Amino acid sequence: MTAQLLFFYFGGMAVAGAVVAVFTPNLVYSALSLLMTFIHIAGIYILLNAEFIAAVQIIVYAGAILVTYVFVLMLFNPEQEKRYFHKQYKIGAFLGAVVLFLMVFAGFKTEILSKGGPFTVEYVEEIGHTRAIGNALFTDFIFPFEIASFILLVAMFGAIILAGRGIKKPKGPGGRVDLSSRRKAKEAIVGER
Amino acid sequence: MIGSATSINYIPIFIFIVISLVFGIGTLVISYFVQVRIDDPEKLSTYECGSEPISDARNPFPARYYIIAMLFVIFDVEVAFLYPWAVVFDKIGLFGLIEMIVFIALFLVAYVYAWKKGGLEWD
């Protein structure tokens, strides 16, 4: 009973946060409500005994990815930007509907409730969730794991290349300061003394 | 009370979060009602070394911060993989060690690339 109540609380707050994130005109509020969504999703993971995933949910999504978003908001002065419907919103709505359909379809199709895999609640309880994940990840799923590290490497190249374009064209105040000129100025001051 | 033993351990944390939120908001609200408030436009203006504030404070800032944040996301995911590995290291033995050496080698390739391309410079 308590578990159900908590599930509906976490789920409801997660959905509410996501809805506010989509519809609020202020991008900072949007980021904050997304933070709320992430934390409540971690709560749902806890209810499922998936402690490690819950921690990673907060560390990676709330602590890293969303922080990057907030940094970008700080860089582009969000309050002056007016929210508008992007021209491609029809395509977006269509893709969203397809994904939603697939998720619901998959939910009905899989037999989660009827047939248990090797990772039963008792098994995970006994050895601990982090251990269960580690055992699976570093023995049976070693290939996906190494692929993941390769994808992260590619992501790093992409990040540097994309950001590299931004660095070379400084705009406004706070652009790149020429270090050599600063050094020359310093030498001049020291020389005067 | 709730599904299983693992989740029960988290109930105190849930209550703790609620209590500290109530503590934080409650203190601010009570303080709001007991304090003296005298409004004055000069007092409300932002600090700028004594002179009148010039232009909006929310100017665009260098892209440096953005690069650091992106590098952080990527490395943070890699670090997250290290924890389950460290926990089961005893069991997986040499195989696990070699896997992680390969993983960290790829990590280092990315790191060296970021360094060489100036992603870690701050000027």
Next chain:
Amino acid sequence: MDLIIQIVVIVVHIAVVLGVVLTHVAYLTYAERKILSDMQDRLGPMEVGPHGLLQPLADGLKLFFKEDIIPAGANKIIFSAAPILVLVPALIGFAVVPFGRDSFFIGSIEFTPYITDINIGLLYVLAFSSIGAYGILLGGWASNSKYALLGGLRSAAQVISYELPLGLALVGPVLLSGSLSMKTMTEAQGGGFWHWYVITQPVAFVIYMICAIAETNRLPFDMPEAESELVAGFFTEYSGMRFSFFFLAEYANMILVSCVAVVAFLGGWQAPLAALDFIPPIFWFLAKVYFLLFFYIWLRATVPRLRFDQLMAFGWKIMLPLALVNVLLTSIVKYFLN
């Protein structure tokens, strides 16, 4: 009925821990002023109570009754929410810290020396400490002040940069103990101080301490506040109770990272020698935490502030590779010793 008793026990636990932590925060500010003034050959606070002992109380009351100004052009909601977003993560980290060894009983009700013991205790602390960056970033942004915004951006960049080596340094103790639970980790270090991970993981300990100082924005890494150049960084525009929340959070974070350091590297509540076991475990825990806090304050009196570019380069170019090499070497040595 049983459920109600359980919840009451939990609430009592939380109330005790909150009370102890907040008292420590108050007296840490006092201790800092006293120790600093002793090191600089001054007296420090002397007026309120004997030797100024009631000074923290006076400061708290003053801040409570002070007007908290919301500057013109600030975003009111975010401006008010930011201090809470900083304070709450700093407080709830204490939920998983094991302060002692033995539970004590009133009747048949058990009072454990920790609020809860979860399997991922260490990750839990790391997860919520990364949430604290939002409060700093948004507080700086909402103030609509150049100093505050720059301070907030710097602070957040610093916090996330040092989070990586901090996390990597903690992988060492996890490798050795095979657990993320703070309780199991403490128990794995029993039987004398040579079992403490500070002996087997000295590099990780040094990296952890340096990164912890940077994470809590303390000198010599207090760039975001940098009184002399950024006025006070992200809380330039804050006053009254909201200001004191940032302050509370900073000192609570200092205590929290010290507690984690004690658990992960200094054996938690374990006595250094078996012969000293007659002294209660909680005493050892507190003694170790006080030692680290003294070290913090000592550092503030001794070391000058770094420049921001030096600080970022230090984190990314020295701390991160060092922590990574430490993880690799630890695992290789551990494999061959088994």
